[in-house]
Amino acid sequence: MSKNVGSIRRSQIISTFGPGAIVDFRLPGSGALLSGVMQGLEAWEAYTKGGYKQDVVREPRLEALLGVNHFRAPPVGTYVKDGQTKDRVLPIERFPDWLSCPECHVINRSGQWSPSRNGDSLHCGRCRGKPAVVPVRFVTICEKGHLDDFPWTSWLTHEAGCSGPVLALKTIGAGIGGLLLTCKSCEARRSMSEAFSPKGIPGHKCRGGRPWLGGRETGCEATPRTTQRGASNVYFSIEQSAITLPDWKVGFADRLQDHLKALSRRKDDDAALIDYINYDVLPDWDGDDTAENIARLYREFSEGDTEAEEDLRLGEFRMLLTDTSSSDEDASILLNRHQPVPDVLSGVISWISSVERLREVRALTGFTRLKAQVGGVPDPVPLSRSDLSWLPAVAMHGEGVFLSLNLEAVSTWEERSDVEAHILQLIQTHMDTARAEGKLVDGAPSQLNARYMLVHTLAHALIARLSLDSGYSSSALRERLYVGPNMAGLLIYTSTPDADGTMGGLSRQARPARMEQLVLQALTDHELCSADPLCSEGMARSGSNGNHAACHNCVFLPETSCEAWNGFLDRNLLSAGSLSYFKDLLK
Numbered sequence: 001m002s003k004n005v006g007s008i009r010r011s012q013i014i015s016t017f018g019p020g021a022i023v024d025f026r027l028p029g030s031g032a033l034l035s036g037v038m039q040g041l042e043a044w045e046a047y048t049k050g051g052y053k054q055d056v057v058r059e060p061r062l063e064a065l066l067g068v069n070h071f072r073a074p075p076v077g078t079y080v081k082d083g084q085t086k087d088r089v090l091p092i093e094r095f096p097d098w099l100s101c102p103e104c105h106v107i108n109r110s111g112q113w114s115p116s117r118n119g120d121s122l123h124c125g126r127c128r129g130k131p132a133v134v135p136v137r138f139v140t141i142c143e144k145g146h147l148d149d150f151p152w153t154s155w156l157t158h159e160a161g162c163s164g165p166v167l168a169l170k171t172i173g174a175g176i177g178g179l180l181l182t183c184k185s186c187e188a189r190r191s192m193s194e195a196f197s198p199k200g201i202p203g204h205k206c207r208g209g210r211p212w213l214g215g216r217e218t219g220c221e222a223t224p225r226t227t228q229r230g231a232s233n234v235y236f237s238i239e240q241s242a243i244t245l246p247d248w249k250v251g252f253a254d255r256l257q258d259h260l261k262a263l264s265r266r267k268d269d270d271a272a273l274i275d276y277i278n279y280d281v282l283p284d285w286d287g288d289d290t291a292e293n294i295a296r297l298y299r300e301f302s303e304g305d306t307e308a309e310e311d312l313r314l315g316e317f318r319m320l321l322t323d324t325s326s327s328d329e330d331a332s333i334l335l336n337r338h339q340p341v342p343d344v345l346s347g348v349i350s351w352i353s354s355v356e357r358l359r360e361v362r363a364l365t366g367f368t369r370l371k372a373q374v375g376g377v378p379d380p381v382p383l384s385r386s387d388l389s390w391l392p393a394v395a396m397h398g399e400g401v402f403l404s405l406n407l408e409a410v411s412t413w414e415e416r417s418d419v420e421a422h423i424l425q426l427i428q429t430h431m432d433t434a435r436a437e438g439k440l441v442d443g444a445p446s447q448l449n450a451r452y453m454l455v456h457t458l459a460h461a462l463i464a465r466l467s468l469d470s471g472y473s474s475s476a477l478r479e480r481l482y483v484g485p486n487m488a489g490l491l492i493y494t495s496t497p498d499a500d501g502t503m504g505g506l507s508r509q510a511r512p513a514r515m516e517q518l519v520l521q522a523l524t525d526h527e528l529c530s531a532d533p534l535c536s537e538g539m540a541r542s543g544s545n546g547n548h549a550a551c552h553n554c555v556f557l558p559e560t561s562c563e564a565w566n567g568f569l570d571r572n573l574l575s576a577g578s579l580s581y582f583k584d585l586l587k
Helices: 010-015 041-048 060-066 192-196 248-255 257-266 270-284 291-302 309-320 407-414 417-436 450-469 512-525
Strands: 022-026 033-038 070-072 078-081 084-087 092-094 098-100 107-109 138-141 147-149 167-171 179-183 189-191 225-228 236-243 335-339 349-368 390-405 478-484 487-496
Touching: 010 236, 010 349, 010 390, 041 390, 060 070, 060 236, 060 309, 060 349, 107 167, 179 192, 189 192, 192 225, 236 309, 248 257, 248 291, 257 270, 257 291, 270 291, 309 390, 309 478, 309 487, 349 487, 349 512, 390 407, 390 450, 407 417, 407 450, 417 450, 450 478, 450 487, 450 512
Parallel strands: 070 390
Antiparallel strands: 022 033, 033 092, 078 084, 098 107, 138 147, 138 225, 167 179, 179 189, 236 349, 335 349, 349 390, 390 487, 478 487
């Protein structure tokens, strides 16, 4: 495909339609439906070579965590190369390759249909009016991330002597059992319901398809599963993000952007590094720095290229516990204004601030199929055939509300014998469920602890309440949790790719009078659930996601808002019983 077939917002590439995802478009000319799989990062480079510099996104702390030297925003618009204006586009490949006629229901590969006059769509030449054919509904996926066409030709067993099979997919009744694959030549037929077994497609193994990278991966032992082309389990993006903090490395990297590769090749040779800086960097350098000083700064910039995610969040947590409103330089990146803690909350909450301006860099690192990644499981599916020095990312701007729980009070609470016994029971249930599903279990997820589940459930309760009070829907709000030996805080924020960010309706909720009402109302809202007593006793949950008293009637949120895909939640730890951290507020 070489024509422009549609448009996607940059932020959608990071969250929903990244490499390996299936995207549907309506062709601009004919309005025909086109389904394609977004291509890998090597294909991006082929389309943007020489024109990506304006898309570079910098966030040194996140770069260090992910082991890359920069990020690139998905390409949009045009760039100029050799005096010619060229499109900067994201390539897709037609998928699935099998298409169906809406009139006669025949299905066939794309090469067997008639192209339109301008070549932008395919049509059925057998039917009157030559209707445009549409992508078939079903594809196959596996837990290793492979993606293939459904095995239409081998699924149906033809009658002896059928020399010219013509396949058709017909609906003769309700449900998947009423969908039949038939042969118009020999009248053989088979129900599609057999293909949807949890044990896989009978008689078929995974073929290792990777259409976003090209070719196939051999030796896959995973069970292939049939699913609908647009089903949510076809693509779960894996994102890593960081809140930009005041840091000299950001500006330094921008000033050296055109020289980073050359400097990297010379970093082990002091003389060569200084010579390069003298002859290639200093002539355009704005400032009085010497070559030796720039070399020293470069070494400091390039060292420490490994950082744990906990360290990254600890830095953010400490900065969010700092009022930056008096520093003009810091405020341009993170404007964090401390707010007094209301007296009624002072024993359980130690810090509240209105985050009036923030910048978040959100990077796509991989994806999974069938199940979303939680706690590093399952392994991510790669975005490229080989490791590259960059990943796709977008810079988001927005606002939020930050609060930190009283660490001493949290420590005392989580050491209570009844709380410890409750968590041990949840861990046992989680491990028993995993073993029952045939998984190898060597321990509980790191999130399955009282502190994380308390902070996480509080974040969900506050988001649900803020969606009523702040003017933002719950799907527009996101949580960022800060949980560790020295952390027990949460940031609830909203952000957009627009450089101007948002309008302040969320950050104003951190003011003392509003925050007191917000927290108390959020806790009261979650004392009871319409599914109680089933919910409060943990009978409405799945043990595999680490939840206890949590369901769609109470604390579950849109999955775009939650870091853990609605896992590791428990109202009992929040406000729904004797284990509650906040129970003294609800007397």
